[in-house]
Amino acid sequence: xxxxxxxxxxxxxxxxxxxxxxxxxxxxxxxxxxxxxxxxxxxxxxxxxxxxxxxxxxxxxxxxxxxxxxxxxxxxxxxxxxxxxxxxxxxxxxxxxxxxxxxxxxxxxxxxxxxxxxxxxxxxxxxxxxxxxxxxxxxxxxxxxxxxxxxxxxxxxxxxxxxxxxxxxxxxxxxxxxxxxxxxxxxxxxxxxxxxxxxxxxxxxxxxxxxxxxxxxxxxxxxxxxxxxxxxxxxxxxxxxxxxxxxxxxxxxxxxxxxxxxxxxxxxxxxxxxxxxxxxxxxxxxxxxxxxxxxxxxxxxxxxxxxxxxxxxxxxxxxxxxxxxxxxxxxxxxxxxxxxxxxxxxxxxxxxxxxxxxxxxxxxxxxxxxxxxxxxxxxxxxxxxxxxxxxxxxxxxxxxxxxxxxxxxxxxxxxxxxxxxxxxxxxxxxxxxxxxxxxxxxxxxxxxxxxxxxxxxx
Amino acid sequence: xxxxxxxxxxxxxxxxxxxxxxxxxxxxxxxxxxxxxxxxxxxxxxxxxxxxxxxxxxxxxxxxxxxxxxxxxxxxxxxxxxxxxxxxxxxxxxxxxxxxxxxxxxxxxxxxxxxxxxxxxxxxxxxxxxxxxxxxxxxxxxxx
Numbered sequence: 358x359x360x361x362x363x364x365x366x367x368x369x370x371x372x373x374x375x376x377x378x379x380x381x382x383x384x385x386x387x388x389x390x391x392x393x394x395x396x397x398x399x400x401x402x403x404x405x406x407x408x409x410x411x412x413x414x415x416x417x418x419x420x421x422x423x424x425x426x427x428x429x430x431x432x433x434x435x436x437x438x439x440x441x442x443x444x445x446x447x448x449x450x451x452x453x454x455x456x457x458x459x460x461x462x463x464x465x466x467x468x469x470x471x472x473x474x475x476x477x478x479x480x481x482x483x484x485x486x487x488x489x490x491x492x493x494x495x496x497x498x499x500x501x502x503x504x505x506x507x508x509x510x511x512x513x514x515x516x517x518x519x520x521x522x523x524x525x526x527x528x529x530x531x532x533x534x535x536x537x538x539x540x541x542x543x544x545x546x547x548x549x550x551x552x553x554x555x556x557x558x559x560x561x562x563x564x565x566x567x568x569x570x571x572x573x574x575x576x577x578x579x580x581x582x583x584x585x586x587x588x589x590x591x592x593x594x595x596x597x598x599x600x601x602x603x604x605x606x607x608x609x610x611x612x613x614x615x616x617x618x619x620x621x622x623x624x625x626x627x628x629x630x631x632x633x634x635x636x637x638x639x640x641x642x643x644x645x646x647x648x649x650x651x652x653x654x655x656x657x658x659x660x661x662x663x664x665x666x667x668x669x670x671x672x673x674x675x676x677x678x679x680x681x682x683x684x685x686x687x688x689x690x691x692x693x694x695x696x697x698x699x700x701x702x703x704x705x706x707x708x709x710x711x712x713x714x715x716x717x718x719x720x721x722x723x724x725x726x727x728x729x730x731x732x733x734x735x736x737x738x739x740x741x742x743x744x745x746x747x748x749x750x751x752x753x754x755x756x757x758x759x760x761x762x763x764x765x766x767x768x769x770x771x772x773x774x775x776x777x778x779x780x781x782x783x784x785x786x787x788x789x790x791x792x793x794x795x796x797x798x799x800x801x802x803x804x805x806x807x808x809x810x811x812x813x814x815x
Numbered sequence: 816x817x818x819x820x821x822x823x824x825x826x827x828x829x830x831x832x833x834x835x836x837x838x839x840x841x842x843x844x845x846x847x848x849x850x851x852x853x854x855x856x857x858x859x860x861x862x863x864x865x866x867x868x869x870x871x872x873x874x875x876x877x878x879x880x881x882x883x884x885x886x887x888x889x890x891x892x893x894x895x896x897x898x899x900x901x902x903x904x905x906x907x908x909x910x911x912x913x914x915x916x917x918x919x920x921x922x923x924x925x926x927x928x929x930x931x932x933x934x935x936x937x938x939x940x941x942x943x944x945x946x947x948x949x950x951x952x953x954x955x956x957x958x959x
Contacts, residue, residue: 391889394923399916402926403889404878467875468928476873483872485886519826543865545941546855546948549885550847585822592825596832603836604843612953613883614855615847620951622843687955690884690892770958773891774923 358720360431362438367721368448369424370714374802376417376455377707381795383410388788392781401463408462408488414702415486416455421710422531422567423451423504426524428717429574430508433524434515439507447503454496458489480541484552487538494538501532519588520577523595524570530563546614553609560701561605561630561672565598568668568709569637575661575716576641580648590640597633605630608680612689620682627680631673634665634705641665654719654726656735660712663743667704675700675750687765692780693757700750703742711801718805728809735804741797748790756783854949867941870934879925881959883950889923892959897939897946899957904939911935 358364386406389396397406431438438444461470467483474490476482481491489497505528512521537554573591577584607623610616641662652658675697679688688694715735719727726732764776771779851857876882879890900906911930918924930938 387889390923393921395918395921398918398924399926402879403923404875404887407878407887407889408875467878468873471873477869480869480872483875483877485877488875488878519822543860543868544855544857545868545882545945546851547848548868549883550844550851589820589822589825592822592829596825596829599829600832600836603833603840606840607843610847612950613885614851614948614950616850616854617951619843619847686953689953690881690886690888692888695888764958765955770956772958777923 358717358723360437362441362444363428363431363717364721365438365441365444365448366424366428366717368445369420369427370718370721372448372452373417373420373424373710374714376413376420378798378802379459380410380413380417381791381798383407383413385788385791385795386410388784388791391784392788405462405467409459411486412462412488413459416459418706418710420451421713422528422571425567425571425710425713425717426504426508426528428713428721429524429571430511430521431515433518433521433574434512436511436515439510439514443503443507447500447507450496451500454493454500458493461490462488479539481539484541484548486556487552491539494535497535498532501528501535505529505532518584519591520570520573523566523573523591527563527566527568527570530566531559534558534563549613550610550615553606557606557609558603560706561602562599564706565602565633566595568664568705569595569598571709571713572637572641572661572664575657575712576644578716579652579654579658579661580644581650581652582644582647587644590636590644594633594636594640597629597636601626601629601632608682608685611682611685624680624682628677630680631669631677634669634673638665638669652726654716654732656727656732656739657712657716659736659739660708660715663739664704664708664712667700667708667743667746669704671697671700671702671704671750675754687761688757691757691760691765692753692783693761696750696753696757699753700746703746708743727804728807730809731804731807734800734807738797738801738804741800742794743797745790745794745797749787749794752783752787752790756780756787759783856944856947859944859947861940863937863940864944866934867937867939867944870930870938871941874928874930882945883948884953890925892954893942893945894948894950895946895954895957895959897943899959904936904943907939907942908935911938 383406386397386401387403387410390403390406427438427444470490471482474492476491479491481494482488508525512525534555537551540551542548569591573587576582577587604622605627607619608627610619611623645658645662679685679693679697719725727735759780760776763771763779764773877886879887881888881892883894884892896907897904911925911928912935914925914927916927
């Protein structure tokens with residue numbers, strides 16, 4: 358750590374990991390509810406547990422992105438953070454608002470929550486991933502603006518690099534497109550149309566800029582490859598991400614009342630969305646092969662390579678298999694979608710945040726890298742979580758294919774619930790994989806408490 | 816990448832490409848907005864349908880169901896539930912009303928939301944309106 362104020366990142370990373378654990382615990386709850394339908398009913402109905410699972414994911418990734426920015430921006434800008442105090446204050450506000458929202462989901466019926474938070478004044482609740490009370494959404498905007506102000510001011514007074522510019526652009530985009538969460542017309546079709554301006558333009562748009570910047574930063578630091586080379590790759594990759602991804606939005610507009618021409622635009626452009634992810638794999642492995650130093654933090658590099666590969670598989674390959682309109686006609690809204698969602702989020706966004714934490718956390722704790730012993734434990738957690746996620750994805754894909762076969766791609770379609778009964782074996786195996794993922798996460802958390810000889814060499 | 820292809824060129828492709836395709840997205844959005852009225856039959860969005868959407872949102876129905884294929888995959892698709900239930904809003908109301916408070920042992924069950932008759936009618940009308948949207952012939956069959 359070169360600048361004292363980078364230490365605020367540590368708070369954000371610790372909160373991110375804590376909320377990650379909560380996310381996975383609730384993941385195992387909803388996984389169980391897929392097998393035993395009455396599990397925890399009516400105390401924690403499926404919709405509540407799922408909302409906790411998905412909202413915690415979003416919140417902890419945001420903590421991860423903010424922590425990454427607070428670490429990376431001062432170092433890139435070669436100056437102290439504009440206001441560490443503001444960063445700490447916003448941390449506590451965001452954590453308190455996030456925790457209060459999650460607790461409210463669990464303790465109060467959702468309709469009551471909508472009532473007491475006066476949702477009718479500006480109705481934004483009750484839409485997938487945007488379930489937060491309007492007051493929480495306003496809080497997110499305030500936190501995001503203060504955060505952007507803080508890192509923006511830091512960049513202004515220091516060196517401007519491609520990495521910091523792309524990171525900033527991605528984060529500005531994140532804040533801007535979140536504003537569409539306040540758009541909720543009475544017309545469901547218009548509501549759905551603009552809803553994707555948050556969801557798609559986040560995960561298949563501006564978040565890829567954030568991911569690209571974080572990956573480039575970790576690669577520069579751990580491989581010692583010339584910045585010029587890495588920055589050129591970064592530009593090309595994010596150019597391809599947005600060139601394919603902006604019109605790729607069309608793949609969400611096939612069947613929700615929007616015109617049929619989206620089937621062409623969406624199919625053609627989203628079929629190209631794997632390209633930037635494939636380039637990311639080439640680039641990451643190229644940079645590692647051309648490395649000019651042996652960084653003692655081996656596990657950070659493992660996460661960096663892992664995120665490239667898993668993002669390509671999850672977002673690229675698993676996205677492609679159901680993105681063409683004639684295929685999506687049958688797979689839309691089935692377990693195939695769930696399979697893709699799991700691996701894409703893990704590969705692209707969970708792993709990049711963990712790569713960043715893995716690189717930065719030892720430095721924040723006053724060492725170049727963790728002891729060999731601690732790194733080995735963390736590598737175990739990498740493989741446990743990653744392999745578990747591969748199996749979760751495979752089992753959900755199998756469930757999805759069978760679901761399509763029985764319910765949709767047939768002359769004698771079975772009813773939804775009858776089909777679900779037939780999928781039980783896959784849900785069972787998915788749950789086992791989920792528990793292994795939880796064990797992997799436990800191993801990951803444990804790795805922070807493994808001592809051993811410090812690696813002193815840089 | 817070779818020296819012929821410079822970082823400046825890469826940067827220009829990024830900014831130029833992003834701007835171009837964002838403008839294309841805006842153009843397609845304007846066109847979509849202009850043709851949507853013929854497809855969503857917004858003339859049929861009554862106060863009751865509006866209330867129905869509010870009931871739908873206030874009870875987080877999307878947390879279990881899909882609606883036009885979007886949402887959670889735990890419970891049946893509801894975009895065409897009106898036709899699946901024999902073009903009957905009463906059947907929809909009856910189903911929602913009849914959910915046991917403590918669930919069904921060993922099985923998935925919809926919670927009992929204790930909706931008023933006005934709310935029940937509204938959510939049924941909302942689902943009826945949704946079933947009449949032109950969705951390019953999706954879902955593939957009545958089972959959703």
